[in-house]
Amino acid sequence: MQLIKYNKVVIQKFMSDFLLNPFSEIAEVSVGQHFYWQLGSYEVHGQVLLVSWFVLAVIFGLSFVGNSNLKSTPDGLQNFTEFVTEFIRDLAKTQIGEEEYLKWVPYLGTVFLFIFVSNWSGALLPWALIELPNGELAAPTNDINTTVALALLTSISYFYAGIRKKGLRYFNRYVQPAAFLLPINVLEDFTKPLSLSFRLFGNILADELVVGVLVSLVPLIIPIPIMLLGCFTSAIQALVFATLAGAYIGEAVEDHH
Template identity: 80%
Template sequence: MIEQIFILNNSTSENFKAICPVFDISEVSVGQHFYWQIGDYQLHGQVLITSWLVLGSVIIFTLLANSNLKPLPVGLQNFTELVTEFIRDLAKTQIGEEEYLKWVPFLGTIFIFVFVSNWAGALLPWRLIELPSGELAAPTNDINTTVALALLTSISYFYAGIRKKGLGYFKRYISPAVFLLPINVLEDFSKPLSLSFRLFGNILADELVVGVLVALVPLFVPIPVMLLGVFTSAIQALVFATLAGAYIGESIEDHH
């Protein structure tokens, strides 16, 4: 009985693919990876490829926009200055007026990388590019990328706190009472976990929903969901950068 159902599903799938070529794109399941084998180690090749493409596009766009700076910004220079001003305001709000300028480059890099990575997954048809195995997707679709970004954030707020307060920074673990030590330590472990899984989960869920809808109704129904994915991708980049700034600001603030 099970074999008959399996054969029937296969024949139905083949007939559907013959009728609708879009199904060939949607049948690639989310989560397949393209690996590079280096000795005894496997690297996620699709993450490195798409990350290099994202970084390359950001660098090229920045060079083109700022190669001929003018006192009165126009065109692409106007756009880059708008983004810079937005990041400065975000850093100032989360970190404070005294320290925020030092952290604008870090928060700006985090925000732009996550933003462009998310949009690359929402806008670019990566699955049209055929690979021997696996598939291409947004860098933030891989848990390794989001964990790396979260760990960088953790290192940054530890660095910020120790740089300003020295070893006195660790007094926060027994503040306002010694018995709160386990809870305060657990909080520092939960921050990178929540950052990484929030970003990874939202991007992966968006691609799963779009993939299922394309398989079921491949013509017009998935378009609103894809547009919603573009919006939520931008929101996730903002949330990640905002929380990173908030954690840094919390580590350097004075507790009385």
């Protein structure tokens, strides 16, 4: 499978680009082979957009069907969609607090569902059967650009939440509990999106590589338990990302006394 070949030269290319020209060349480092679309002077990963649109269509379709004919006593798909909604509301309430959580349920719900469906699409659907001129279809979260984008959106969200509630007083957090902690508190804002993006990307990529290797070596029976474990870890990764996003937003709106 082409996915197995994705990372053979990534580390060497990353190090050479970083050492030679860390500011202008590092953005060109790419993980694996991709099906590129040319949009003007820009190249985008077409296979990521294709699967992302599929994921969004699945989420929209289930939401529309489950809520198109609402009943006072939910059953079937409506029962499932209400369960998911309550789960996300409880998650937001726990991490953000009763006063602010309702404003952030849509964001946390969107992030959780997109990552969850994306991860499961990579774990359950045989994307390799669809041939592309270059690269192959896989979970959108298997691409570092997707996870970095989600992490940056989370960073923007908690900055927005803090400034919206506290105004410029929000920036007092950088000198609390002591002014000499300013560099550490600033560095924390850089480490949060890095940890969010690379944790999700690394786990999903590693899972797909392990399954790909086992399928190529032992095609029958053995990969099945690994695939089931991959579905479980994929769900956990979606939950971890949404939980941390909620925790960061909750920290931003928290009143310090």
